[in-house]
Amino acid sequence: MTTIRTRIAPSPTGFLHLGTARTALYSWAYARHHGGQFVLRIEDTDVARSTQDSVEQILASMKWLGLDADEGPIYQMQRLERYQEVIDGMIEAGTAYRCYCTPEELDAMKAAQEARGEKRRYDGTWRPEAGKTLPAIPADVKPVVRFKNPAAGDVSWDDLVKGPITINNKEIDDLIIQRTDGVPTYNFAVVVDDWDMRITHVFRGDEHVNNTPWQINIFNALNAPLPRFGHLPVILGDDGAKLSKRRGAVSVTAYEDDGYLPEAMLNYLSRLGWSHGDDELFTREQLVSWFDGTHLNKSPAQWDPAKLEWVNGQYIKQADDARLAALVAVQLAKRGITADAAKLTPMCALFKDRCATTVVLADWLAMYFAPVTPSAEDLAAQVTDATKPAIATLADKLAGLAEWNKAAIQGAIKETIGAHGLKMPQLAIPVRVLVCGRAQTPSVDAVLELFDKEIVISRLRAV
Numbered sequence: 001m002t003t004i005r006t007r008i009a010p011s012p013t014g015f016l017h018l019g020t021a022r023t024a025l026y027s028w029a030y031a032r033h034h035g036g037q038f039v040l041r042i043e044d045t046d047v048a049r050s051t052q053d054s055v056e057q058i059l060a061s062m063k064w065l066g067l068d069a070d071e072g073p074i075y076q077m078q079r080l081e082r083y084q085e086v087i088d089g090m091i092e093a094g095t096a097y098r099c100y101c102t103p104e105e106l107d108a109m110k111a112a113q114e115a116r117g118e119k120r121r122y123d124g125t126w127r128p129e130a131g132k133t134l135p136a137i138p139a140d141v142k143p144v145v146r147f148k149n150p151a152a153g154d155v156s157w158d159d160l161v162k163g164p165i166t167i168n169n170k171e172i173d174d175l176i177i178q179r180t181d182g183v184p185t186y187n188f189a190v191v192v193d194d195w196d197m198r199i200t201h202v203f204r205g206d207e208h209v210n211n212t213p214w215q216i217n218i219f220n221a222l223n224a225p226l227p228r229f230g231h232l233p234v235i236l237g238d239d240g241a242k243l244s245k246r247r248g249a250v251s252v253t254a255y256e257d258d259g260y261l262p263e264a265m266l267n268y269l270s271r272l273g274w275s276h277g278d279d280e281l282f283t284r285e286q287l288v289s290w291f292d293g294t295h296l297n298k299s300p301a302q303w304d305p306a307k308l309e310w311v312n313g314q315y316i317k318q319a320d321d322a323r324l325a326a327l328v329a330v331q332l333a334k335r336g337i338t339a340d341a342a343k344l345t346p347m348c349a350l351f352k353d354r355c356a357t358t359v360v361l362a363d364w365l366a367m368y369f370a371p372v373t374p375s376a377e378d379l380a381a382q383v384t385d386a387t388k389p390a391i392a393t394l395a396d397k398l399a400g401l402a403e404w405n406k407a408a409i410q411g412a413i414k415e416t417i418g419a420h421g422l423k424m425p426q427l428a429i430p431v432r433v434l435v436c437g438r439a440q441t442p443s444v445d446a447v448l449e450l451f452d453k454e455i456v457i458s459r460l461r462a463v
Helices: 018-033 052-065 080-093 103-115 186-196 206-221 252-257 262-270 284-290 305-318 321-334 341-354 358-368 376-382 388-399 406-420 424-436 444-449 453-460
Strands: 005-008 037-042 071-075 096-099 144-147 154-159 163-168 176-178 201-205 228-232
Touching: 005 018, 005 201, 018 037, 018 052, 018 201, 018 228, 018 262, 018 284, 037 052, 052 252, 052 262, 080 096, 080 144, 080 176, 080 186, 144 206, 154 206, 154 228, 163 206, 176 186, 186 206, 201 206, 206 228, 252 262, 262 284, 262 305, 305 341, 321 341, 321 358, 341 358, 376 424, 388 406, 388 424, 388 453, 406 424, 406 444, 424 444, 424 453
Parallel strands: 005 037, 037 071, 201 228
Antiparallel strands: 096 144, 144 176, 154 163
16 A cells, blocks of 8 residues: 655745645645655755745744654755756656757747737747757757657646646646756756655645646656645635735744744644534644545635634633743743743633733733833722722731732732722722733732732832
8 A cells, every 4th residue: 555645845935834834734634644654845946045044944833833744854955966867867768858048039939929919938949859950059058958748638637625627738838847057947846856755645735736737747757656636725814815925924933923822823724724524623633633635625715813813712721831831931031021930830820711822921921020000091090099098908918918828818808898898899900900000800819819929019009
């Protein structure tokens, strides 16, 4: 039985964006579901635009999402000898040829075609044919190598997402497979890579549908086994336009910075183009168990930040408090606040139910470590001549507590409201405003318990 092998092959010309991350997720999940292997390949033949920073960001994104590769990263630019070997063999076999047309000649060729109302394409000037005399080879022109695409017939495949697709060979021309500098082009290198790496299933974006006929023809020219192809619909942004590296997309690592959990992102991304019944929330293990390549949507998915935030909030609620504390400590450090993760742990337990991200959680917990600034409106409404005496009394009672815990704090509050003839909200809300900088929090005694005693008293006495 053939081992299922999938791959993700991002180009390091920018960050790993959401569409590629989803493709990586589907490829990974499909391989894991079938007990197969997942390969990470870096397609860095666009030398002018590829950067090491992009490579590192891609690797960091994959690691954060937990999409572990069985092989790789494999870099195309380290395989130039192999590409040259295959190209030499194709030239010898007559399935590829050298083309000496200059860029100026190609521009003139396409301009003439446009003027005649024809499709812009290479006209086969240097394509060898039986009985054809080729032009004299110019001495000062470095050639490209072109694939000799079949002149007739159809290219057909049964797409894993779209179903049967057929494109006539007359619709495509002899594409360049090697540039003048000896570097292969995408459509050629990807075929050799998938062949050498024994890739059986290729998931990729919709934009590659038009590349697939060329690639299938090259596979056939090499007598190489064809993988199955699945072309995933695009992800649309809020405005209905496609998300991409160059338009509106945000890097995967930016979501880590913004306080999202990788399991939440994995859960949300998987639902952008695939479903398992009505299940909204599921574990990584469930995804692997369910993802068999079926139930992939043919229509574009809509990116919904509010839905992602909701999903993340559900995972925040379920997350281990110590883990959240470590993440919040990082968020606080970005603000210049040093906080001990052990101290943060019970705080996370208290506040996580009302937070959609660890950034929001850090917004709450910053009050424990940094001064707060209540709004003028809250101070005017809550800290009044009617409540100031009770606030002073509470400060004194709290200062006199032998033990600093929820029960003792609650007792001091009850004694104070009894002594001043107030109801709980008449004291609790002003206390929240002064100590926490906001009028709404969880139970005030639970919140105060987690403060240093001296901070609470000093903030109450600062009225």
